[in-house]
Amino acid sequence: MRFKKLFLVVLLAMGTLSACSTSNNxxxxxxxxxxxxxxxxxxxxxxxxxxxxxxxxxxxxxxxxxxxxxxxxxxxxxxxxxxxxxxxxxxxxxxxxxxxxxxxxxxxxxxxxxxxxxxxxxxxxxxxxxxxxxxxxxRKDEGAYLAGVATASQTKTDKVGFIGGANNSVIASFKRGFTQGVADQAKKLHKNVTIYDQNVGNFTDTVRAQSIATNMYDKNVDVIFHAAGNAGGGLFQTARFINQARPAQDRVWVIGVDADQSDLGRYYAKGGQEANFVLTSVITGxxxxxxxxxxxxxxxxxxxxxxxxxGLKNNAVSILPGQMAPNIWKDVQIARSKILAGKIKI
CATH class of the missing domain: 3.40.50.2300 (Response regulator)
Structure with missing residues (x-):
């Protein structure tokens, strides 16, 4: 009887220890x-x-x-x-x-x-x-500034666009940096570049974004930077439709946001040539x-x-070389260095 009681106590103790061990882990x-x-x-x-x-x-x-x-x-x-x-x-x-x-x-x-x-x-x-x-x-404005530099250098029509998502401070930061980057680079290149900008109002309405993009491209805009989240898919649809009917050298461009969106820009130009209309993507790390x-x-x-x-200083904001010509990429890197050195204030 004593043996059975002792055995039961040992079993209970082992169970308690096991339960405690599992709980702690x-x-x-x-x-x-x-x-x-x-x-x-x-x-x-x-x-x-x-x-x-x-x-x-x-x-x-x-x-x-x-x-x-x-x-x-x-x-x-x-x-x-x-x-x-x-x-x-x-x-x-x-x-x-x-x-x-x-x-x-x-x-x-x-x-x-x-x-x-x-x-x-x-x-x-x-x-x-x-x-x-x-x-x-x-620091969305830092990455957007670099996108502005690339845009001002790339545009042939001197008409460019910005499509934002919701009306909030984040999108305002994107727009502010992009606008300043375009203006600074245009001045450097002795260009007079017009910026068209409009917000979708949210980050989901691809149809609305598509309509805005179509309107901008109809005004002879040839580069559009978007910060519209999922709604930006409408911009890519519009750019693809336009570019498929044109020779690759006359394509309109899109600048992606937050992640590398170059895969969304793959298409076949008029004549069957494989091409890509994503000039670059601004990466938010x-x-x-x-x-x-x-x-x-x-x-x-x-x-x-x-x-x-x-921001740029800890590589949490960056921009990809994408389809940029070497001279444009060089200008972007110069601008990046100046921001980091405090010589460009956004």
Whole structure:
């Protein structure tokens, strides 16, 4: 009888130790877990895709798997469901949760209030007054300035365009940098370049973007830089339609945004020649930011309550050589060096 009692006590003790061990490991892993919540496609060849790449890079560096103890993304149908997506990530015990763009701002604020022990990140916007929220901004104006330099050098008609998405401070930053870059380079080249600009009003209406692009190209614009997110697909459709009916040397150009969008510019020109109408792409290193913030959280150094700005100086903003002629690429690199040296102020 004593033996049976002793055996039972040992079994109970082992079970308790096992349960404690499992719980501690799970909690430890969960404290390193990160999630991305978005209302857009994760493979949008733009902001979301770049953000997700950063989390995958984070997982790879720290040997974490995709899933509840590592990294994951939650894609919801629309902006109204962002709060549901964030709450789902919270229920699955992700510690650091990223919201992409100012569309997720109110959902992040609500979640931060209710979950003070969780970390939240707002990308491309600012949230003040919460110690568990980090705000991330990018020097969009720096990359856009370089796009402006390339545009002023490339245009043959001296008419260029800018298509923005929603009417917000981020798009205003893009426009400001682009306009200054065009103006500075045009002055240097003794050109008089006209800029047409218009916002879609959101980041999803491809039909509206297509209409705006058609109107600009009809005015003899030959280079358009877009910062319209998924809506920018309408611009690419218009450019492809126009270019397919022209010789390659007379093509109109598009400048991509946030990620390398050169694949969207592949087409066959009149006569069957394979060509590409994406002059360059302005890269927003969202992957640099998401990986950096996730790593800080892993090291228990989450920058809660702070705003972190990424730009040219930490390679979080850049521009690709794309289809630029060597002399134009050289001008862009000169401008980049001057921005970094403080000789060009945007």
């Amino acid at each position: 799970t909690d430890d892993n969960a404290s390193k877990s990160v999630a991305l919540v978005t209302d857009g496609k994760i493979d949008d060849q733009s902001f979301n895709q770049a953000a997700w790449k950063g989390l995958k890079d984070y997982g790879s560096e720290y040997k974490l798997d995709r899933g509840t103890d590592g990294y994951q993304y939650f894609q919801v149908k629309n902006q109204a469901d962002l709060k549901k997506g964030i709450n789902k990530a919270i229920r699955q015990k992700y510690q650091t949760i990223f919201g992409i763009g100012n569309e997720s701002k109110s959902a992040i604020i609500s979640a931060a209030k209710s979950n003070p022990k969780k970390n939240f990140v707002i990308m491309d916007d600012t949230i003040k007054g919460y110690k568990n929220v980090a705000s991330v901004r990018f 969202v992957n640099v930011a998401t990986k950096d913030i996730a790593s800080r959280s892993y090291q228990d150094k989450f920058p809660g309550g702070k705003m972190i700005t990424y």
